Amino acid sequence: MSIPAIELKGITKKFGNIVANEDVCLEVQRGEILAILGENGSGKTTLMNMISGIYFPDEGHIFIDGKEVMIRSPKDAFKYKIGMIHQHFKLIDVFSATENIILGINDGKKYNLKTASQQVRDITERYGFSIDPNKKIYDMSVSEKQTVEIIKVLYRGADILILDEPTAVLTPQETGKLFSVLRRMKEDGKSIIIITHKLHEVLAISDRVSVLRKGKYIGTVNTSETNENELTEMMVGKKVSLNIDRPDPDPKDRLIVEHLNYTDFMGRRVLDDITFTARGGEILGIAGIAGSGQRELLESISGLQRLDSGSITYLDPDSDEQVNLRDKTPTEIRNLGVRLSFVPEDRLGMGLVGNMDIVDNMMLRSYRKGKAPFLNRRDPKELADNIISSLEVVTPGANTPVRRLSGGNVQKVLVGREISLNPKVLMAAYPVRGLDINSSYMIYNLLTKQKLNGVAVIFVGEDLDVLIELCDRIMVINSGRITGILDGRTAKKEEIGLLMTKTDFVRGEQSNG
Numbered sequence: 001m002s003i004p005a006i007e008l009k010g011i012t013k014k015f016g017n018i019v020a021n022e023d024v025c026l027e028v029q030r031g032e033i034l035a036i037l038g039e040n041g042s043g044k045t046t047l048m049n050m051i052s053g054i055y056f057p058d059e060g061h062i063f064i065d066g067k068e069v070m071i072r073s074p075k076d077a078f079k080y081k082i083g084m085i086h087q088h089f090k091l092i093d094v095f096s097a098t099e100n101i102i103l104g105i106n107d108g109k110k111y112n113l114k115t116a117s118q119q120v121r122d123i124t125e126r127y128g129f130s131i132d133p134n135k136k137i138y139d140m141s142v143s144e145k146q147t148v149e150i151i152k153v154l155y156r157g158a159d160i161l162i163l164d165e166p167t168a169v170l171t172p173q174e175t176g177k178l179f180s181v182l183r184r185m186k187e188d189g190k191s192i193i194i195i196t197h198k199l200h201e202v203l204a205i206s207d208r209v210s211v212l213r214k215g216k217y218i219g220t221v222n223t224s225e226t227n228e229n230e231l232t233e234m235m236v237g238k239k240v241s242l243n244i245d246r247p248d249p250d251p252k253d254r255l256i257v258e259h260l261n262y263t264d265f266m267g268r269r270v271l272d273d274i275t276f277t278a279r280g281g282e283i284l285g286i287a288g289i290a291g292s293g294q295r296e297l298l299e300s301i302s303g304l305q306r307l308d309s310g311s312i313t314y315l316d317p318d319s320d321e322q323v324n325l326r327d328k329t330p331t332e333i334r335n336l337g338v339r340l341s342f343v344p345e346d347r348l349g350m351g352l353v354g355n356m357d358i359v360d361n362m363m364l365r366s367y368r369k370g371k372a373p374f375l376n377r378r379d380p381k382e383l384a385d386n387i388i389s390s391l392e393v394v395t396p397g398a399n400t401p402v403r404r405l406s407g408g409n410v411q412k413v414l415v416g417r418e419i420s421l422n423p424k425v426l427m428a429a430y431p432v433r434g435l436d437i438n439s440s441y442m443i444y445n446l447l448t449k450q451k452l453n454g455v456a457v458i459f460v461g462e463d464l465d466v467l468i469e470l471c472d473r474i475m476v477i478n479s480g481r482i483t484g485i486l487d488g489r490t491a492k493k494e495e496i497g498l499l500m501t502k503t504d505f506v507r508g509e510q511s512n513g
Contacts, residue, residue, distance in 0.1 A: 083153025251279035285471030
């Protein structure tokens with residue numbers, strides 16, 4: 001076999017007593033796409049951060065084209081033609097694509113935007129990107145921003161590209177375009193490493209798959225010689241059922257939303273005549289490109305947004321009383337027993353307090369109920385221990401600050417806390433974003449259990465395969481409008497993808513048959 005483009009030998013990285021990577025060995029060839037798989041906290045991103053110069057290994061060696069190198073900073077990584085495209089983009093909104101791409105380059109030459117724009121166009125034509133070099137970042141879609149990030153590292157001459165969850169917020173059509181670009185890069189001799197949790201995408205794009213488990217290297221297999229079940233077993237160490245259980249619903253109307261309109265402070269119409277019904281005993285999925293109004297819709301139902309017009313009617317299952325939620329504050333909505341539980345997109349920004357431990361984060365939802373001058377820590381402690389046990393949260397204990405947990409384990413704490421409230425309506429926005437397949441299936445089963453208990457579950461997701469398998473109905477939103485409501489049992493991925501980019505307005509309930 002030829003000399004690898006990059007080879008890791010015995011890489012170990014510790015953070016205090018936590019071993020993030022232990023004696024990891026793997027290699028990537030020229031003109032190859034290697035997928036890195038592993039559960040949350042298995043050390044995938046830490047390993048890639050060492051290749052890209054963000055961390056420095058405690059032990060081990062890194063070789064580029066057979067020669068040992070020392071990568072102490074991202075600048076060193078670029079010197080060895082390594083570029084990493086992070087999950088959270090690092091772009092300046094008011095700058096154009098070209099300005100962002102050349103920002104920070106110090107090659108001793110005077111900046112020339114016209115020349116740089118032409119070089120950007122040359123890169124886009126070579127690999128089949130679709131981007132306007134002069135377009136401002138604030139005018140771009142998520143996929144366009146990602147394109148700018150990829151071109152940024154190519155412009156700097158990267159031959160080894162690392163992509164962290166590159167398809168997390170892309171439509172199927174955008175994912176297909178990205179994969180076409182990656183295949184052209186591979187043909188051009190680039191080495192590409194992809195971190196992803198989507199097994200069907202791993203099988204579609206990669207040449208080989210390397211698996212990490214609890215910081216250790218488990219093995220590498222040829223993609224053509226494996227399948228989803230084998231890869232899952234390598235990741236988890238045991239057989240995992242990959243079938244989401246979807247019992248037939250016994251729905252009863254729980255939430256009737258009619259003609260919602262909402263304009264933000266910039267005068268932009270974010271929600272445009274939204275009409276739908278959420279039913280108890282059913283999971284209603286919401287699909288849409290990021291920023292299409294999903295978050296504002298859930299916040300409006302929760303009482304967190306001041307709407308221009310429309311009605312939100314809650315049908316109390318205990319008294320059959322109809323309650324207009326638009327007149328209520330968020331606290332009043334919760335006190336009504338409506339329990340609109342909201343798992344936000346920003347886990348540590350909106351959902352949890354990073355410096356508090358798991359027990360204190362449990363108390364954030366219940367401290368007002370205290371009847372004594374001192375807070376009761378016993379019940380929250382039991383709840384924290386129960387969530388840690390049932391959701392297999394990887395943590396030294398319930399008194400560990402939440403910020404020290406991996407992103408996936410933070411997510412489990414947040415989702416577990418929301419579900420423990422026994423809501424009548426459970427709204428979950430991206431509850432499995434960044435979770436490995438085993439953890440994701442735990443969350444899907446929890447949501448299904450809520451559905452069987454008669455809860456109206458509203459699930460905002462980005463993986464269309466999951467929406468189709470999990471949800472009873474799927475409502476598609478594009479630019480604040482409902483473009484269709486489909487039966488989850490008969491919906492096709494391509495059909496949802498087209499509705500996500502469709503511009504014709506279709507009132508939701510009409511398209512529900």
